[in-house]
Amino acid sequence: MSNAAHRLLWTALALLLVAGGGAALAVGAGGDAPLLGAALLRWWRAGTPWSALAVTVGGLLLALAGRRLLVAALRVPDRLDGTLAQPADGGGRTRVAGAVLTGALERDLLRAPGARHARVVLTGPVARPDVWVEVRLAPYAELAAVRDHVDAAVRRFAATVGCRPAHLDVTALLDESAR
Numbered sequence: 335m336s337n338a339a340h341r342l343l344w345t346a347l348a349l350l351l352v353a354g355g356g357a358a359l360a361v362g363a364g365g366d367a368p369l370l371g372a373a374l375l376r377w378w379r380a381g382t383p384w385s386a387l388a389v390t391v392g393g394l395l396l397a398l399a400g401r402r403l404l405v406a407a408l409r410v411p412d413r414l415d416g417t418l419a420q421p422a423d424g425g426g427r428t429r430v431a432g433a434v435l436t437g438a439l440e441r442d443l444l445r446a447p448g449a450r451h452a453r454v455v456l457t458g459p460v461a462r463p464d465v466w467v468e469v470r471l472a473p474y475a476e477l478a479a480v481r482d483h484v485d486a487a488v489r490r491f492a493a494t495v496g497c498r499p500a501h502l503d504v505t506a507l508l509d510e511s512a513r
Contacts, residue, residue, distance in 0.1 A: 344403055351400025356393065430495075432456060439491045443467065446483035448475020450509045462500035465491075470509040480506060 378385045436454040443452035451470040458464040465488060471480060484504055492498055 344406070348400045348403035351396050351403065354393075354396050354400075356397060435491075435495060438494075439465075439467075439487060442487040442490065443469055443484060446475075446480045446487075448472040448480060449483075458500060461497055463497055464501040465499045465503070467502070467504045468507065469504070470507050472509055477506065 381388070436456060439454045440452040443449060443454070446469070448471050449469055450472055453468045455466040456463045457466070467484065467488070469480065469484065471477075488499065488502060
């Protein structure tokens with residue numbers, strides 16, 4: 335079975351668990367619900383104070399399990415979603431928080447002459463991420479010097495992380511608050 339088929343299967347199972355948990359929560363909160371058959375209704379009435387609690391707790395656990403499965407099924411492997419994971423030479427893995435990487439590149443970009451604020455977003459696969467850069471510049475900043483610095487900073491970043499950006503989008507904005 336393909337990865338997509340497994341993800342679809344787990345997503346369907348997760349949705350069923352969430353729906354079952356929600357229905358159990360509704361029954362637990364509602365008392366004599368019409369969803370119950372005669373045998374279950376007798377059981378419900380026999381354990382009156384505890385049956386609602388048992389069904390509510392069971393429904394909550396089912397809903398939480400379904401939510402966890404749903405989040406896991408919708409997560410795309412090998413994506414920059416908070417951590418960068420690279421195989422190491424010794425068979426292990428190196429994990430770095432995405433915020434650490436973007437923060438380092440932002441600090442490097444702020445060293446450009448006239449740069450006042452920098453923001454970086456990484457998306458896509460780990461080996462070939464899309465890099466989105468926004469730099470706010472002072473009115474006196476020389477665009478050629480800033481362009482050269484951004485180019486060098488992105489090259490240093492790619493060499494350090496061990497990736498090759500698939501797409502680089504740089505937006506330079508004039509910082510209006512400086513006037």
